Amino acid sequence: MVDSRRAGVYIYVAVRLLRRVIFTTEPNLDVIYKRILQKSGQPLPGYDEIIQNQTLTRALKIYHYLQDRADRLNEYCYSCSDRLARRSLTRYVYETPWDDQEVEKLFCSDDCEYNYLYGGDFSYFICGKCEREICGQNPRNGWHIQYRDYDDETVCLKCYEDLILTNGVEREKLENGKIPGMFFSYGNLEPKQAGYREVLGFTNFFISNSEQTERFRKKALELMDKGRKVVIGYERMAIGGGEGYVTMFEKAEEKSKRGDRNALQNQGLDSG
Numbered sequence: 001m002v003d004s005r006r007a008g009v010y011i012y013v014a015v016r017l018l019r020r021v022i023f024t025t026e027p028n029l030d031v032i033y034k035r036i037l038q039k040s041g042q043p044l045p046g047y048d049e050i051i052q053n054q055t056l057t058r059a060l061k062i063y064h065y066l067q068d069r070a071d072r073l074n075e076y077c078y079s080c081s082d083r084l085a086r087r088s089l090t091r092y093v094y095e096t097p098w099d100d101q102e103v104e105k106l107f108c109s110d111d112c113e114y115n116y117l118y119g120g121d122f123s124y125f126i127c128g129k130c131e132r133e134i135c136g137q138n139p140r141n142g143w144h145i146q147y148r149d150y151d152d153e154t155v156c157l158k159c160y161e162d163l164i165l166t167n168g169v170e171r172e173k174l175e176n177g178k179i180p181g182m183f184f185s186y187g188n189l190e191p192k193q194a195g196y197r198e199v200l201g202f203t204n205f206f207i208s209n210s211e212q213t214e215r216f217r218k219k220a221l222e223l224m225d226k227g228r229k230v231v232i233g234y235e236r237m238a239i240g241g242g243e244g245y246v247t248m249f250e251k252a253e254e255k256s257k258r259g260d261r262n263a264l265q266n267q268g269l270d271s272g
């Protein structure tokens, strides 16, 4: 009686151990899938859609994270200097109209970009002629203004130089009491190369009062009345332009029609 009870206990323990061994051994994946498929039967309606949406949301999250990480640069924002700049907010501008290369400006946000480019002491402007974005004042050269108004348009100094060497300075500005001009290269190379000659008595002309301004303006307008083009080179100028030295240049207006005649001659030659 005691033995059969003991045997019963042994069998009970053996079965429990066996079950534990069977169920704790990892079954292979095929077996698990089959078991799940058998149990689950038909998927619930909308189940696939939910899984797809979840997958999409996760994929987007990863994508945005990677994009954000790739956008972060290892340099600080030029405006606030305490946040890292973002690649997508990099702006390309010119420091002077004479530069061939743009420079990079790095920012962390739209606000920082705006404050730096348009909110500070030296705002950037877009030249109406060459369409480049250029600093309004030269950061390397005494903060000279790097743009002029020409025909109601803001143009950079380089374009302004081309315009006045071609057409002479604006008569309207002279009539309004101004002395329109610009700094050329040392020795006023550009007007000389464009065929302008210095006007006797008006080179390195010192202007500090209205009398001198009048004399200078009168001479320039006189030359224009005679059909001459006038260009004015700034030599030295007090900060703010209150007084300074200027040089007047003049050049005869080209007699036109020459180009047209050449064109006609060429046309004749070419058609032969």
Ligand SMILES: [Zn+2]
Residues within 6 Å of the ligand: 077, 078, 079, 080, 081, 082, 083, 107, 108, 109, 112
């Ligand atoms: Zn910033």
Ligand SMILES: [Zn+2]
Residues within 6 Å of the ligand: 097, 127, 128, 129, 130, 131, 132, 155, 156, 157, 158, 159, 160
């Ligand atoms: Zn320009």
